[in-house]
Amino acid sequence: MGCDKKYGMVSELVFLIPAFFMAAMLYASVGHGGASAYLAILVLAGFSREEVAPTVLALNILVTLLGTLNYYRAGHLDHKLLFPFILTSIPAAFLGGSMRVSEGTFSAILGLTLLFAALRFLIFTKPIIGSQTLSPKLLLGVGLPVGFGLGFLAGLIGIGGGIFLSPLLLLMGWADANKTAAASAGFILLNSLSGLTAHLLRQTPDWPFLITLGITVLIGGGIGSYRGAFRL
Numbered sequence: 001m002g003c004d005k006k007y008g009m010v011s012e013l014v015f016l017i018p019a020f021f022m023a024a025m026l027y028a029s030v031g032h033g034g035a036s037a038y039l040a041i042l043v044l045a046g047f048s049r050e051e052v053a054p055t056v057l058a059l060n061i062l063v064t065l066l067g068t069l070n071y072y073r074a075g076h077l078d079h080k081l082l083f084p085f086i087l088t089s090i091p092a093a094f095l096g097g098s099m100r101v102s103e104g105t106f107s108a109i110l111g112l113t114l115l116f117a118a119l120r121f122l123i124f125t126k127p128i129i130g131s132q133t134l135s136p137k138l139l140l141g142v143g144l145p146v147g148f149g150l151g152f153l154a155g156l157i158g159i160g161g162g163i164f165l166s167p168l169l170l171l172m173g174w175a176d177a178n179k180t181a182a183a184s185a186g187f188i189l190l191n192s193l194s195g196l197t198a199h200l201l202r203q204t205p206d207w208p209f210l211i212t213l214g215i216t217v218l219i220g221g222g223i224g225s226y227r228g229a230f231r232l
Contacts, residue, residue, distance in 0.1 A: 012045065020041070023038065024216070024220030027221075031228065033059065035192075038055075048103065059210075060188055061196065066218065066221050067228075070230070077183070082187060089191050093151040093152065097199050139174070155195030160188025160189070
């Protein structure tokens, strides 16, 4: 990252900090890390895919770590539900994070992801309980391929995949809102760790910038996940 961009971002932190705080708090309340919001903000600020992805994945890890702990403490985390998805998503996230894509391809994928993220909060707001029986065979049949696809996407553009997983769980009737949020938080956390590892093998984030935003999303995400796990 060039010096001019660094100084420019310092002057913009007064706007970025409240935006990231609100995004982390909102997304964490439903078990998400906020990656789609962080990506949109940073891309609009002029950052490239190579600069954005590791920063967003690191922020995702901070928020969903707190979220996973809060939902686990509240008794909402279902390991059996989560396992089939992460079995393939973790290696796929590393694979996606290792790949390089053009800015045009990245922008197109990001645009579709952001559109889905908006629709997710507008449409998929309530669980459809009892619409499908949760059998181990069905869960594996869906979880393994879906986990791979979402994990690959997570590593490729710097998201965790929870915005796609949570509506699937709700629509299939496999989990209520709290269990869906808990599964999403764990899914995002593990995918983000895997994807970030791949990105760090070839580049280093801007640590002062990352630490500033990291503190911001920790506070916002902590508030949001606590409310989601214990109050909502």
